[in-house]
Amino acid sequence: VTGLRVAVIAGGASTEANVSRASASAVCEALGRAGHRSELLELEPRLGARLAESSFDLVFPVTHGPVGEDGCLQGLLEVLELPYVGSGVLASALAASKPHAKVFFRRAGLPVPEEALVRRGDDLGRAARSVRAAIGSGVVVKPASGGSAIATSRVAADADEAVLIAALEAALTVDSVTLVERLVTGREVTCGVLDDDEAPIAFPPTLILSKSSDWYDFASRYAVGGSEHRCPAPLPASVNARVQELAVAAFRALDCRDLARVDFVVGDASDDTRVTLLEVNTLPGMTATSLYPEAAGFAGFDFPTLCDRLARRAHARPKRARPVEMPMP
Ligand SMILES: Nc1ncnc2c1ncn2[C@@H]1O[C@H](COP(=O)(O)OP(=O)(O)O)[C@@H](O)[C@H]1O
Numbered sequence: 001v002t003g004l005r006v007a008v009i010a011g012g013a014s015t016e017a018n019v020s021r022a023s024a025s026a027v028c029e030a031l032g033r034a035g036h037r038s039e040l041l042e043l044e045p046r047l048g049a050r051l052a053e054s055s056f057d058l059v060f061p062v063t064h065g066p067v068g069e070d071g072c073l074q075g076l077l078e079v080l081e082l083p084y085v086g087s088g089v090l091a092s093a094l095a096a097s098k099p100h101a102k103v104f105f106r107r108a109g110l111p112v113p114e115e116a117l118v119r120r121g122d123d124l125g126r127a128a129r130s131v132r133a134a135i136g137s138g139v140v141v142k143p144a145s146g147g148s149a150i151a152t153s154r155v156a157a158d159a160d161e162a163v164l165i166a167a168l169e170a171a172l173t174v175d176s177v178t179l180v181e182r183l184v185t186g187r188e189v190t191c192g193v194l195d196d197d198e199a200p201i202a203f204p205p206t207l208i209l210s211k212s213s214d215w216y217d218f219a220s221r222y223a224v225g226g227s228e229h230r231c232p233a234p235l236p237a238s239v240n241a242r243v244q245e246l247a248v249a250a251f252r253a254l255d256c257r258d259l260a261r262v263d264f265v266v267g268d269a270s271d272d273t274r275v276t277l278l279e280v281n282t283l284p285g286m287t288a289t290s291l292y293p294e295a296a297g298f299a300g301f302d303f304p305t306l307c308d309r310l311a312r313r314a315h316a317r318p319k320r321a322r323p324v325e326m327p328m329p
């Protein structure tokens with residue numbers, strides 16, 4: 001089989017643009033090793049015209065955050081009739097909005113933390129009091145459409161109300177809706193999912209140990225030595241199996257496609273084997289040492305093999321059927 005001409009998309013007007021560019025160059029290199037010809041394109045307003053004028057076989061978005069990961073880019077690719085790697089418009093949009101995703105997770109019976117929503121314009125003092133009355137005092141505050149823990153805060157149960165109000169203000173600068181969740185005090189675990197013909201495959205889960213902070217914030221994610229990964233997670237086999245089962249269930253609950261990485265907290269105050277689902281990332285970090293490729297390696301897919309498989313499956317996907325045009329009566 002000959003190689004494909006692949007447009008790898010990166011960047012965009014997102015706080016995570018640089019993270020995405022690093023992943024995208026790694027994907028380009030891996031695709032090259034697998035015998036494909038790839039070109040790096042920036043996510044910007046002229047992208048549609050550039051794609052329309054070229055003759056790419058496939059698009060591989062390696063974008064994070066708004067526009068690139070939330071269904072907008074995917075919609076553009078649908079209009080251009082270009083096959084692409086990853087979830088479609090709706091699954092991307094649902095996963096990008098944590099409150100919407102949680103509606104589908106609950107509907108599928110998946111264990112998610114209790115939550116409340118606060119909106120820009122709400123009286124924050126009143127919101128803080130009603131949130132604490134509804135879900136307890138220890139909470140995590142995050143922008144509804146956030147990523148990489150940006151503008152996300154953990155508020156301890158004994159913190160002053162002013163601390164919670166400041167956390168709400170910070171999250172509301174990023175998104176007009178803020179998700180406030182019960183703080184689950186457990187260990188950080190993530191699990192990659194790779195689509196397959198019969199059923200999606202869950203990679204071995206990874207335990208994340210934050211080093212530069214006491215939780216998995218922006219610095220511990222991206223600073224050199226900020227965190228350590230243990231894959232497979234050194235947890236009881238039954239807990240790892242539960243994480244994998246929930247990762248596949250979350251992937252299906254949103255109708256995801258091709259790949260995703262699903263975040264969890266394992267353990268809470270009363271039971272250290274309890275597994276709580278946090279979110280689904282439809283375009284996870286893809287540098288050769290990122291969580292998703294690392295776990296794929298343990299499942300037997302080295303990085304070029306992983307990228308090759310994602311590219312070939314997306315390219316082989318049947319095209320959208322052309323509806324028959326109805327004549328006007
Ligand atoms: N309900 C929660 N309880 C405990 N920690 C949480 C909770 N929600 C989020 N976190 C912490 O915040 C981080 C970011 O949250 P997450 O929902 O994964 O959003 P994102 O990764 O998109 O910023 C998690 O990796 C975890 O460390």
Ligand SMILES: [Mg+2]
Pocket residue numbers: 148263279
């Ligand atoms: Mg996350």
